[in-house]
Amino acid sequence: MNTLDDAVRPLALWLLNHALHSTLLILLAWGIAARLRSAALRGLVWRVAIVGGLLTATVGGLAGNEWSRVELGSPVAVGSSTSSSAALLALEVVPGSLEGALDLSAAGTQGAGVAGDASPSLSSWLAHWPLAVVLLWLACATFGALRWRRARRELEQQASRREPLHDPRIRARLDEVLRRSNWRGPVRLSMCASLPSPIAMGANEICLPTEVSKLSEAALDALLAHECAHLARRDPRWLSIAHLVEGVFAYLPLHRLARRRLTVEAELASDAWAARTTGEPLQLARCLAEVAEWMGESPLPATVSAMARRGSELVRRVEVLVDGTPVDPAPRELRTFTGAALLALIAFACGAPTVGENGGQRALENEDRD
Numbered sequence: 001m002n003t004l005d006d007a008v009r010p011l012a013l014w015l016l017n018h019a020l021h022s023t024l025l026i027l028l029a030w031g032i033a034a035r036l037r038s039a040a041l042r043g044l045v046w047r048v049a050i051v052g053g054l055l056t057a058t059v060g061g062l063a064g065n066e067w068s069r070v071e072l073g074s075p076v077a078v079g080s081s082t083s084s085s086a087a088l089l090a091l092e093v094v095p096g097s098l099e100g101a102l103d104l105s106a107a108g109t110q111g112a113g114v115a116g117d118a119s120p121s122l123s124s125w126l127a128h129w130p131l132a133v134v135l136l137w138l139a140c141a142t143f144g145a146l147r148w149r150r151a152r153r154e155l156e157q158q159a160s161r162r163e164p165l166h167d168p169r170i171r172a173r174l175d176e177v178l179r180r181s182n183w184r185g186p187v188r189l190s191m192c193a194s195l196p197s198p199i200a201m202g203a204n205e206i207c208l209p210t211e212v213s214k215l216s217e218a219a220l221d222a223l224l225a226h227e228c229a230h231l232a233r234r235d236p237r238w239l240s241i242a243h244l245v246e247g248v249f250a251y252l253p254l255h256r257l258a259r260r261r262l263t264v265e266a267e268l269a270s271d272a273w274a275a276r277t278t279g280e281p282l283q284l285a286r287c288l289a290e291v292a293e294w295m296g297e298s299p300l301p302a303t304v305s306a307m308a309r310r311g312s313e314l315v316r317r318v319e320v321l322v323d324g325t326p327v328d329p330a331p332r333e334l335r336t337f338t339g340a341a342l343l344a345l346i347a348f349a350c351g352a353p354t355v356g357e358n359g360g361q362r363a364l365e366n367e368d369r370d
Contacts, residue, residue, distance in 0.1 A: 005130045012130035014057055015137050016355040019252055021060065022053030024352065026254040033261070038327045039268030040233070041337055046262040048341050050242050050255065056349035136251065144247025151243065162192035162207050170212065173220045177228055181277045187228065196295040197307050198223060200230035203237075211294050215287070222274055222284040223291070226307060229273035235266045264313050271317055272328035285321040288314065 029049035033042040165171075167189075174189060188205040191212075198208045206227045215223065230236065242259040249255055271288075275281035291307050292314055320326050329337070 018057035043265035059349035144250035225274035229270035272326035
């Protein structure tokens, strides 16, 4: 068993570091995002928080920040230290009597033995903490990955019934949106009768429900611009990554919060991108309300971002559009903020606290084992 513990110990330490760093990053992201007006910048902060722990746990473990290391003690030496303390106490209490010292030392040793015998199972379990940590992670990761895969399968089953869309009117409106946004590269259009909402899929596909044929040209422009924004921002890929990270580390509840915030900010940022491209935020607000009517109570897989899920967030998005054009950062500003976020993450990786083991106690355990 000790050999197995040693084999999984590096992974156990990495998991503890990831849990610590992810928690700190998500809490930092919550505070920083609350001070940003742009949904695109807030979404970038949440992206860094979701995947940043994977990087910082690895870098921190390799760098070995001694000044910020949180050392784990070992329960193996508890019995010996207790008996030694008892013997020293005996010699100190009765310094003039060798017989008294021997009696008290024997009593202390016997008492330590009783205490040690009282909890041998606890000490043995604590001695195998690396294996326990890894087994807990494997159980949670398996459950979470299966949930993620089930959601992906639901989307694949719905999307498998889609067909290429060749409607010249819709194609013309998409080409106009792409021209206004200076989009480079092709965008595929498809239609699926079983989908209640338009969704962006993969790197360059927009799948539309059959109801889009009823929209006016202005509403169609707003809808297509919103979905193009998701493609431009790579939201389908990031949302899938966020769901996967949430599933693999299901024992960290803050990842669920981070994924939800990322989903909300992706919709707000796409609204801002679409409003800037079309120049008609009110038309987009009307389109959101109409798409919400299409959806009704129809379920969509959790791994996709629906254009207009019902709820308080939809009301908030409509209010932002009605009050005025939402804040959409310029590409240069977004690139600058991205660079600053990456530098901050590197600094965090080098200076964040890390979980490690007491080197002296590990050497003592190895000597005892030999």
